[in-house]
Amino acid sequence: LTAVSITQAVEVLKGFQEQRKFLLITTRATKPDLPVYQNLLKPINEVLMAVGELKDSNRPDPMYTQLSAVADGIMMLAWVTVDNRPYKHVDDCLGSAQFFGNRVLKEQKDKHDKLPPCHPRSFYQVFRDLATYIRQYFPSGITWNARGEPAQDVAKSLSAPPAPTSASSVLDIKAEPAPATAPSGGFDAVFSELNKGAAVTQGLRKVDRSEMTHKNPSLRAASTVGDKEAATRAKSPAPGKKPKPESMRVKKPAKKExxxxxxxxxxxxxxxxxxxxxxxxxxxxxxxxxxxxxxxxxxxxxxxxxxxxxxxxxxxxxxxxxxxxxxxxxxxxxxxxxxxxxxxxxxxxxxxxxxxxxxxxxxxxxxxxxxxxxxxxxxxxxxxxxxxxxxxxxxxxxxxxxxxxxxxxxxx
Missing domain, CATH: 2.160.20.70 (Pectate Lyase C-like)
Known part of the structure; x- marks a missing residue:
């Protein structure tokens, strides 16, 4: 491995961490308007640009073919911007990564090299695991919490450092006991926090009958919504148009050298x-x-x-x-x-x-x-x-x- 390939791998890991954070935000936040939505995607966009820049600025690197495979494949993280069958976007990115990845396989076969830990087939498996995850949980694109908080507030709470005296998670849900066996690896380990299903609500506090507005008319009267605000809430805001994956690329100056x-x-x-x-x-x-x-x-x-x-x-x-x-x-x-x-x-x-x-x-x-x-x-x-x-x-x-x-x- 070269220093450039290690740096690129660190950026890829950062990209998955930022996407995990984005998915956590969607579980607690209402659907934001377009400027806020683009700001939430900015960390992922910066990773995509950094991975591509490492490839473009290190063409003489002996592992340039590997850098190209990763740079083409990292665009799979843009699936969160696709509304209809986003897993197909991941499949397309796999085809792009295989163009250079298969070259690496052929070179290793011709040289009779032993397969290194960063073998291209291990990289391919990330695409397949991600596509399976999306098919199961997001077949029609990202979903938001209709009863959640504003996305900006949720993002700030996730970015804030945890209090030293608190043992709760950033989502304010009681921590689950550690499983007896660790995940086997692959993409399931990346999103293991999001796959708890119904168990994710076990730490929520039960609401007392005295706090239920539908059982206490006095509480409803005390929280009357003004006419202007009620008119605003009567209509749901039109969903903002999400940027396409191609729009996440910044145009660069022409180059011939x-x-x-x-x-x-x-x-x-x-x-x-x-x-x-x-x-x-x-x-x-x-x-x-x-x-x-x-x-x-x-x-x-x-x-x-x-x-x-x-x-x-x-x-x-x-x-x-x-x-x-x-x-x-x-x-x-x-x-x-x-x-x-x-x-x-x-x-x-x-x-x-x-x-x-x-x-x-x-x-x-x-x-x-x-x-x-x-x-x-x-x-x-x-x-x-x-x-x-x-x-x-x-x-x-x-x-x-x-x-x-x-x-x-x-x-x-």
């Missing part, structure tokens, strides 16, 4: 002129968060990676390795020379143009749709468009004892 043997091109948006790069055989290129931009790579490079980009047009000459594209929309690629393969993961819409020399290039697609391949195979040098199949029919062949997958062709 060479660090060691890696070019980094990121944060270009609606660039009027093409971004051109002169490369050599030992150099690789990373293109990240570039939208409505054209990037031209001149010369023979090692490998190109594109991630989190929309309406990006990429022109490459010749590559020793592959073009890897992950999480892109309306992507376009033109190959002037030759490349061995193109790998598309979570790509929504793409136009791929191959030259005559690159017609033998292999395409690998995963969770992608709307991919069209344009091949220059005619004598007149005209491109012929060939759509890649997006629908597969699979069935078990009992006669051969094997699974058969066929491309579904629609005639019309």
């Amino acid at each position: 060479l660090e060691g043997n890696k070019w980094t091109v990121e944060n270009f948006d609606k660039e009027p002129q093409p971004v051109e790069i002169e490369v050599s055989l030992a150099q690789s290129v990373l293109i990240s968060r570039c939208n409505n931009t054209t990037v031209i790579i001149q010369g023979k490079a090692n490998q190109v990676t594109v991630e989190n980009s929309s309406r990006l047009s990429l022109v490459v000459d010749t590559l020793v390795s592959t073009v890897d594209v992950v999480k892109a929309q309306n992507f376009a690629l033109q190959v002037i020379g030759t490349i061995p393969a193109v790998m598309l993961d979570q790509v929504d819409g793409a136009q791929i143009y191959f030259s005559k020399e690159s017609t033998g290039t292999k395409l690998f697609t995963s969770k992608s749709d709307g991919i069209n391949l344009n091949i220059m195979s005619d004598p007149d040098d005209d491109y012929r468009e060939v759509p890649l199949p997006s629908q597969i029919c699979s069935y078990y062949d009992e006669a051969n004892g094997d699974l058969v997958s066929e491309i579904v062709a629609h005639a019309g």
Whole structure:
């Protein structure tokens, strides 16, 4: 482990601790308005930014691939901002983390390394445990306590240090006796405090009959609500629109620089002129968060990676390795020379143009749709468009004892 990876792990732990605090607030507080809601999410947002910044500012680090897997996966903490089936957001983040995590697995397999404690599969299990937890307790998003206190007051009470003479918890509920056996680990241990169910109310004081307003008319008369306040309470406030996970990212300045043997091109948006790069055989290129931009790579490079980009047009000459594209929309690629393969993961819409020399290039697609391949195979040098199949029919062949997958062709 490097110092950077340890620092990133500490930030990840902090993120889960801040999210636990946020969930505790929701059990005691009424639904806040949008400014207060965003302020409650600020600690989680700061962790997401810190984890991503550690990856972006330490590209020469020997564990950069691991840093990238964690930086892409930590966005799972943004599930609290999703109203409809938030567990699907966690599943999507798992796919993003696996893009770099599986590279780590392959490198370890090729080197015959022993699996370290921070093995990627252990990280994957956190996603699965979190998704299971959300399915069980928050299938339709975060819920608030309709009879609770204002969220700001609850947040202050949780942030205040506990009194030295009090043994009660921050939620003012009697402490439960320690279980005989410790939790087995995994994500259940993170939220074990929230999974007590009905036992969480055992420490609440029973209300005496003399304090019940519905049994004492005099108490009701003494607590009459004014007309103005009653009119205010007659209508429930409209729920504030929660920010989407993408809004939790702060836009950074455009950047094009060479660090060691890696070019980094990121944060270009609606660039009027093409971004051109002169490369050599030992150099690789990373293109990240570039939208409505054209990037031209001149010369023979090692490998190109594109991630989190929309309406990006990429022109490459010749590559020793592959073009890897992950999480892109309306992507376009033109190959002037030759490349061995193109790998598309979570790509929504793409136009791929191959030259005559690159017609033998292999395409690998995963969770992608709307991919069209344009091949220059005619004598007149005209491109012929060939759509890649997006629908597969699979069935078990009992006669051969094997699974058969066929491309579904629609005639019309």
